[in-house]
Every structure is written in C-alpha cells, then in structure tokens.
Amino acid sequence: MVKRVLMVAFHFPPLRGSSGIQRTLKFAQYLPAQGWQPLVLSAHPRAYLNQGPDQLAEIPPEAIVRRAFAFDSGRHLSWRGRYLGFTAWPDRFVGWCLGAIPAGLSLVRQYRPQVLWSTHPIASAILIGLVLHKLTRLPWVLDFRDPMTDTDYPRDPRVRAIWRWIERKAVHNAALVVCNTPSAVVTYTTRYPELPRSRFTMLENGYDEENFRNAGAQAQPARAPGQPFTLVHSGIIYPSERDPVPLMRALGELKAAGAIDASQLHIVLRATAHDDYVDALLQEHDIRDLVSLAPHVPYQVALAEMLTADGLLVLQASNCNHQIPAKLYEYLRAGRPILALTDAVGDTAATLRAAGVDTIAPLDDSEGIKRGLLHFLQLARAGQAPLPAAAAVAGASRQARTVELARMLDSVLPQTQAVPAPAGSTEEA
Incomplete structure (x- = not known):
C-alpha cells in the first residue's frame, strides 16, 4: 500500500529563478524514499516569464505531475503594459484557479491521495488548496514559505484584505500550518490565539547535497x-x-x-x-x-x-x-x-x-x-x-527536511487506508 500527497505548487520546473522551486522539487524528489508518492499540481508553463529545462530531469519518475491551465494577468490580459487591477486579485496568476481546481479534483478521483499540501507564495495556490480541501475533505497541510500577510503587506490595502481573508480561512481549515522560521510561528500563533498551538510548526528551507556534488x-x-x-x-x-x-x-x-x-x-x-x-x-x-x-x-x-x-x-x-x-x-x-x-x-x-x-x-x-x-x-x-x-550544515540538507515533512504528513493521516498505486507515472501538459 502506498501513501500519496497532492502537492499544489506554482513554483516548479520549468520555472527558473525562484528559490521556492527548490522546496517543492526536493520534497517531491525525496518523499518516495519516505513512503510517500507526490502528485504535483502546478501551472502551465505559459504562466512563467522565466523558464527553461534546467531542473526538469530532477523530477522523480514516481511523481505524477499535472500542469493545469494558467496565465499571467500582467502579461496576457494587458494592453500596452497596463491591465485592470481586479484581474490580478488575489494575484496575477488567479487564472490558474480555473484550471487547477478541476485538475486537482481529477487527480483526487484517479489517485486517491490521503493528504493535500499547498505552498505560499503564490496566494492563488492557497486559494486552490482551500477549495480542494472543502470539496474533498482531505486533511490539508498548509506550507507558508513566508508569512502570507503583515501589517503593511501586501501594500495595496484591497489586496491585503483579500489575502488576510484567504489566510484566515486557510489556517482555520488546515490540519497543520508549516512555517519556515521561528518568528513566523510566533507571528501566526499570536495572530490566531483561538487556534491550538499544536496546529503551527516549523520546517526550514535547506540545500540539496546532490546538486552541490x-x-x-x-x-x-x-x-x-x-x-x-x-x-x-x-x-x-x-x-x-x-x-x-x-x-x-x-x-x-x-x-x-x-x-x-x-x-x-x-x-x-x-x-x-x-x-x-x-x-x-x-x-x-x-x-x-x-x-x-x-x-x-x-x-x-x-x-x-x-x-x-x-x-x-x-x-x-x-x-x-x-x-x-x-x-x-x-x-x-x-x-x-x-x-x-x-x-x-x-x-x-x-x-x-x-x-x-x-x-x-x-x-x-x-x-x-x-x-x-x-x-x-x-x-x-x-x-x-x-x-x-x-553540524549546522548537515542538519539543513533537503533530505533531512523531507524526513521531517514525511513525519508531518503521517501525523495528519486519516484512518482510511491508501489504495495501490497505478502502474507507471505520467506527466500531463
């Protein structure tokens, strides 16, 4: 029997130039060794301004990758460099929701994952995770690479209000909220004192030893x-x-x-x-x-x-x-x-x-x-x-971080048993 996690992540190869790529990519690469098969729900490459094949070969063969319909409002809906602000609420990739939610439901029906995981930024990824959680009732692990909101962030008060609404709904519905720094954990436990402290935990970023070799x-x-x-x-x-x-x-x-x-x-x-x-x-x-x-x-x-x-x-x-x-x-x-x-x-x-x-x-x-x-x-x-x-270097490896993530996924597993994996793996464009 195999355990599966549906990972909602905008930052994923062939996107280049974002450190967030490494967090999801390396989790997907090392989770199979911990007994978890990753199902990655990402965006169509047209949404990426900077893309290339640099790290496509690092996607593990065990991973199922679905690249859902997506676009960038700032480029694809603009006229002479300008576009209507509401077309980029909560962010410029909100169009991804139109493709990702049905694609996520299709992955759930086909592969029966036990856990849902989504990572911020992008705000749309959290909105997609929230909707998929509501529709499937899968336990949801919410990964905040950075805090989603702050006193003056995002700068536009309208966008900040939208993001704060998404954030509040997300942390109240998630089984586990993962932050990547100690202060971020303090920020969220202070901001949401009505929630149990155990809902918030920390998983830092890291480096990949194979990449360095x-x-x-x-x-x-x-x-x-x-x-x-x-x-x-x-x-x-x-x-x-x-x-x-x-x-x-x-x-x-x-x-x-x-x-x-x-x-x-x-x-x-x-x-x-x-x-x-x-x-x-x-x-x-x-x-x-x-x-x-x-x-x-x-x-x-x-x-x-x-x-x-x-x-x-x-x-x-x-x-x-x-x-x-x-x-x-x-x-x-x-x-x-x-x-x-x-x-x-x-x-x-x-x-x-x-x-x-x-x-x-x-x-x-x-x-x-x-x-x-x-x-x-x-x-x-x-x-x-x-x-x-x-010692500090050794503890920060992506392999060590993935072991921690697998424990977190195990901690929110429902009582139902996993279903056998389908033969082979696929990547859909």
Missing part, C-alpha cells in the same frame, strides 16, 4: 593571486526587502576615501531581477568598477559560483526579520565566508550565529556597512573569517 564538478579554479576579492550575491534584490541603497552609498564613500578600489574588491550581483534600478545606483555612486551585474545562469552553475567565490553576500532588511532567504542554506553548504547585511535581531542573523558565523552588519546603516565590510575583508584575507559549523 554536481556543481562541484563545474566549479572553476579559485581566484588567482593578485586578483580582487570576489564577493557574490546570488538572487533577487528587492528594492524594499533587500534595499541596496545604503550598501551602494557605503561603497561609494569607501572608494572616495581610498579605503577600497577595483584592484581589491569585486562584487558580483547575480540575477537581481531589478538590473535597471541597481545599475542606476551604481552610476549614481560611481562604483561600476567595483560592482558588476551578472545575468541569470542555470541553477547548478549558480551553485558552482558560490563554491568558488571568495565570499558570499546576504541582504535582508529588518522588515523581513521573521524570514530567512532560502539561499542562506546554500551559502552555509558552500562553506565560504559570509557577510550578512541584516538586522542583528532577525531570524537570518540568528541562524547565522547558530551556525558560528558572526560577520553581520545592518543593511540600513551605511556607516555600519562600511565598518562591517572592512572588518570582513580583513578577516577573509587573513583566512580568519568564521565558516559555518559542520
């Missing part, structure tokens, strides 16, 4: 003597949540004072998703010789870059103190010195300190950044920068 084979030789120290930030730079302005100001002032120059330091900002905005800052502070914008590369190439960088850069604002960037766990596995520009009291800083890394400076303070950067460079050049502890 493969990336190691692609890694380039280390920096040659005499080359500038290379500091890499890999991933999106959000203008608010990872505001780069104080960093750019600090770099400009350090350069003007003669404390750093392009022969000593080279910062690579890989796949920022906001290159025009960041490039304007580089020009404003006259630091284009210090900082370069680099394009998106396949996932394992990005991991290979982490493995050979002289240092790795984290940006996380204080308005995200209850969040931890998913790439932080990949940084830990890469085993390179880490400079974290983040709030000292946030979960990102706490995770780094628990791993033995204390090279941390405030993201919103240019003076603090200058002191922290110079101190970090001094330690790294002397070979004295703190590196992540082996």
